[in-house]
Amino acid sequence: MQPYDAILLLSFGGPEAPEEVVPFLRRVTAGRGIPDERLEQVGQHYFLFGGRSPINDQNRALIAALRTELDSRGESVPVIWGNRNSAPFLADTLREAHDAGLRRLVAVTTSAYSSYSSCRQYREDLAAAVDELRDEGREVRVDKIAPYAPRPGFQSANAGRLVEALRTLDGTPDEEVALLFVTHSVPAAMDETSGPGDGDGHLYQRQHLALASALTEEANAALGRSLVGELVFCSRSGPPQQPWLEPDVNDRLRELAAEGRSAVVAAPIGFVSDHMEVAYDLDTEAAATARELGLRFVRAATPGTDPAFVADLVDAVAERAAEARGEQVPDFEGRMPSVCASGCCPNLRAPKPALCGED
Numbered sequence: 460m461q462p463y464d465a466i467l468l469l470s471f472g473g474p475e476a477p478e479e480v481v482p483f484l485r486r487v488t489a490g491r492g493i494p495d496e497r498l499e500q501v502g503q504h505y506f507l508f509g510g511r512s513p514i515n516d517q518n519r520a521l522i523a524a525l526r527t528e529l530d531s532r533g534e535s536v537p538v539i540w541g542n543r544n545s546a547p548f549l550a551d552t553l554r555e556a557h558d559a560g561l562r563r564l565v566a567v568t569t570s571a572y573s574s575y576s577s578c579r580q581y582r583e584d585l586a587a588a589v590d591e592l593r594d595e596g597r598e599v600r601v602d603k604i605a606p607y608a609p610r611p612g613f614q615s616a617n618a619g620r621l622v623e624a625l626r627t628l629d630g631t632p633d634e635e636v637a638l639l640f641v642t643h644s645v646p647a648a649m650d651e652t653s654g655p656g657d658g659d660g661h662l663y664q665r666q667h668l669a670l671a672s673a674l675t676e677e678a679n680a681a682l683g684r685s686l687v688g689e690l691v692f693c694s695r696s697g698p699p700q701q702p703w704l705e706p707d708v709n710d711r712l713r714e715l716a717a718e719g720r721s722a723v724v725a726a727p728i729g730f731v732s733d734h735m736e737v738a739y740d741l742d743t744e745a746a747a748t749a750r751e752l753g754l755r756f757v758r759a760a761t762p763g764t765d766p767a768f769v770a771d772l773v774d775a776v777a778e779r780a781a782e783a784r785g786e787q788v789p790d791f792e793g794r795m796p797s798v799c800a801s802g803c804c805p806n807l808r809a810p811k812p813a814l815c816g817e818d
């Protein structure tokens with residue numbers, strides 16, 4: 460993996476004990492204008508799960524899977540792990556890395572799409588951590604792989620999991636099955652400005668729609684169905700007067716029941732693992748809504764440690780390393796640059812320095 464000394468798995472973070480819930484929520488929402496009522500509700504979601512988010516264990520499993528894949532390729536490059544909002548904190552990870560002699564890292568985020576929340580915010584936190592270390596006299600350099608939702612492995616992992624979910628509805632006619640691709644809602648203004656500034660924006664939604672349509676086609680072909688998929692949203696936050704992407708999955712379930720559907724497959728393509736947004740917002744809340752409506756609710760798995768997904772992440776790292784060495788890398792539909800364009804997915808509140816981009 461020349462020129463890289465280590466692969467940095469960079470994630471959102473989550474609490475692992477009840478006393479960590481409130482400090483975690485404060486860190487996530489600092490300066491983001493989230494109403495107190497919303498914070499209390501989200502705190503309850505975590506307390507319902509004993510104050511422990513599944514996300515860190517899922518990242519430990521992903522690191523183990525990456526290790527196995529790297530070993531099988533004869534790659535001894537270490538995989539280290541830092542979070543934005545909980546221990547192991549990114550700056551601590553970088554400090555330890557530097558002390559161990561690791562100077563040039565390549566970051567893989569647990570977030571697949573282009574948008575401020577799913578890309579630039581990670582880049583801002585990288586810049587802040589690298590600055591903090593520089594103040595201590597520790598120089599580290601961090602590159603990043605591009606948003607990987609358009610990559611073939613992300614698609615094939617999601618396709619396999621969708622087909623598996625749909626198989627549980629063998630015998631239910633197409634007209635009765637609703638196929639919902641689910642992702643995290645974001646403010647409409649964040650979606651509008653997502654992508655390189657010279658593009659048409661809405662890249663967050665466009666990447667989801669492209670994947671949803673490819674997955675629908677693949678699942679229909681595999682199962683001899685002609686389902687029509689649609690994109691819906693979960694985990695809306697922010698003040699009620701601020702427009703966020705819609706429809707909310709629960710609202711859509713009500714309409715689908717009224718239209719005479721009997722079953723729903725929810726494919727959470729916006730998420731890399733079954734963390735709290737999936738465990739609460741889908742498996743708890745949306746599943747309860749479906750139950751009340753008499754709808755059968757089947758949730759497709761997220762990529763998690765799917766071998767096709769893990770192998771593709773390692774390919775993405777190998778391609779980034781080749782690029783850093785000045786070599787050509789393969790192109791594919793929707794491929795994003797590994798160095799973000801200036802002004803890509805802007806911070807609309809308080810612009811800050813960010814790594815891995817032209818600005």
Ligand SMILES: CC1=C(CCC(=O)O)c2cc3nc(cc4[nH]c(cc5[nH]c(cc1n2)c(C)c5CCC(=O)O)c(CCC(=O)O)c4C)C(CCC(=O)O)=C3C
Binds near residue numbers: 473512571646694735
């Ligand atoms: C696009 C997107 C992803 C997917 C990409 C990615 O994975 O990064 C994501 C992931 C996650 N979001 C997470 C948790 C939270 N997100 C919040 C708030 C917000 N998320 C936003 C967007 C996203 N979020 C936005 C626009 C806000 C509003 C505040 C703001 O404008 O920044 C809040 C505050 C409370 C609330 O308002 O919900 C919490 C607690 C966790 C951890 C889960 C766990 O613990 O298992 C994960 C993986």
Ligand SMILES: [Fe+2]
Binds near residue numbers: 643
């Ligand atoms: Fe979030």
